[in-house]
Amino acid sequence: MRAWQVASPGPMGTRPLRAADLPVPEPGPDEVRLRVDACGVCRTDLHLAEGDLQPRRALTVPGHEVVGRVDAIGLGPAAERRGIRLGDRLGVAWLASTDGTCAYCTRGAENLCPASTYTGWDVDGGYAEYVRVRVDYAYRLPAGYSDAELAPLLCAGIVGYRALRRAELPPGGRLGIYGFGASAHLAAQVALAQGARVHVMTRAPAARALALELGAASVAGAYDPPPEPLDAAVLFAPVGELVPVALAALDRGGTLSVAGIHLTDIPRLVYAEHLFQERNLRSTTANTRADGEEFLAIAAEHRLAVTVTPYSLDAADQALADLAADRVNGAAVLLP
Numbered sequence: 001m002r003a004w005q006v007a008s009p010g011p012m013g014t015r016p017l018r019a020a021d022l023p024v025p026e027p028g029p030d031e032v033r034l035r036v037d038a039c040g041v042c043r044t045d046l047h048l049a050e051g052d053l054q055p056r057r058a059l060t061v062p063g064h065e066v067v068g069r070v071d072a073i074g075l076g077p078a079a080e081r082r083g084i085r086l087g088d089r090l091g092v093a094w095l096a097s098t099d100g101t102c103a104y105c106t107r108g109a110e111n112l113c114p115a116s117t118y119t120g121w122d123v124d125g126g127y128a129e130y131v132r133v134r135v136d137y138a139y140r141l142p143a144g145y146s147d148a149e150l151a152p153l154l155c156a157g158i159v160g161y162r163a164l165r166r167a168e169l170p171p172g173g174r175l176g177i178y179g180f181g182a183s184a185h186l187a188a189q190v191a192l193a194q195g196a197r198v199h200v201m202t203r204a205p206a207a208r209a210l211a212l213e214l215g216a217a218s219v220a221g222a223y224d225p226p227p228e229p230l231d232a233a234v235l236f237a238p239v240g241e242l243v244p245v246a247l248a249a250l251d252r253g254g255t256l257s258v259a260g261i262h263l264t265d266i267p268r269l270v271y272a273e274h275l276f277q278e279r280n281l282r283s284t285t286a287n288t289r290a291d292g293e294e295f296l297a298i299a300a301e302h303r304l305a306v307t308v309t310p311y312s313l314d315a316a317d318q319a320l321a322d323l324a325a326d327r328v329n330g331a332a333v334l335l336p
């Protein structure tokens with residue numbers, strides 16, 4: 001099969017990915033194999049290709065927003081238990097496995113499992129014609145979306161949803177969103193569907209226009225104050241300098257949730273101005289499968305608008321280079 005591997009991590013200009021002809025993988029016990037129909041290109045793939053995120057194993061196939069159809073079922077009871085049959089459309093996301101037994105897993109925080117493995121980092125992902133996945137970590141997908149539209153829901157959507165939940169926005173509350181890329185535009189639609197007033201702070205004019213189109217109450221520059229105090233805010237831009245800005249925009253008791261896996265340094269905080277009166281600052285780490293199920297159920301109920309830029313599988317390195325240069329409109333998606 002055609003696939004891409006992370007061969008020599010480095011800047012995109014040095015061609016860190018290599019096109020390869022690999023054997024079609026055989027599904028192991030309690031795994032299924034999918035024929036890939038779409039794979040989203042996430043910023044984490046770029047961190048892996050460029051070496052910001054150290055490879056966990058040589059020559060891994062990247063890609064963790066995979067939509068495909070079951071074309072082989074491994075031995076074991078898992079597929080039958082979940083009623084999965086040949087031809088079913090399933091999704092593969094970042095979390096590939098956990099131990100299921102540690103203190104974090106047993107208290108419902110499997111996203112913090114120290115033994116967790118990840119798609120496209122520890123195990124081969126979806127920049128390929130076929131991928132295998134553990135049945136218990138695959139998602140059923142909502143109807144009414146194309147394969148390309150579903151792909152970005154699987155990381156940008158799910159992780160953005162967790163970050164939104166971590167912000168503890170009260171019903172009908174006032175939400176600030178800092179940065180407005182693939183993840184933010186999906187989380188904003190969830191908040192709007194649940195009755196929030198959403199204020200978007202971002203520098204890009206195209207992103208501000210999209211925010212208004214989706215129903216934001218106001219748009220402004222990244223460092224501008226929102227027109228009213230915020231009950232909650234989510235920081236999607238990986239910019240630590242915005243942490244005190246967003247904290248200062250919170251009302252008493254408000255919460256700022258940082259969505260990113262990576263953030264530049266946070267400047268000095270002033271207790272009275274940024275944290276006192278019970279303002280909260282929280283991080284977000286990946287997601288649990290329950291987060292994914294919840295988010296996809298919301299996507300089934302409220303048709304989310306997903307902006308996609310398609311690329312052929314053969315152009316995966318171009319898609320990543322475009323992402324690195326901020327030339328992608330919405331989410332880049334590879335179509336084999």
Ligand SMILES: [Zn+2]
Nearest residue numbers: 042044155156
């Ligand atoms: Zn991702």
Ligand SMILES: [Zn+2]
Nearest residue numbers: 100102105113
């Ligand atoms: Zn665990």
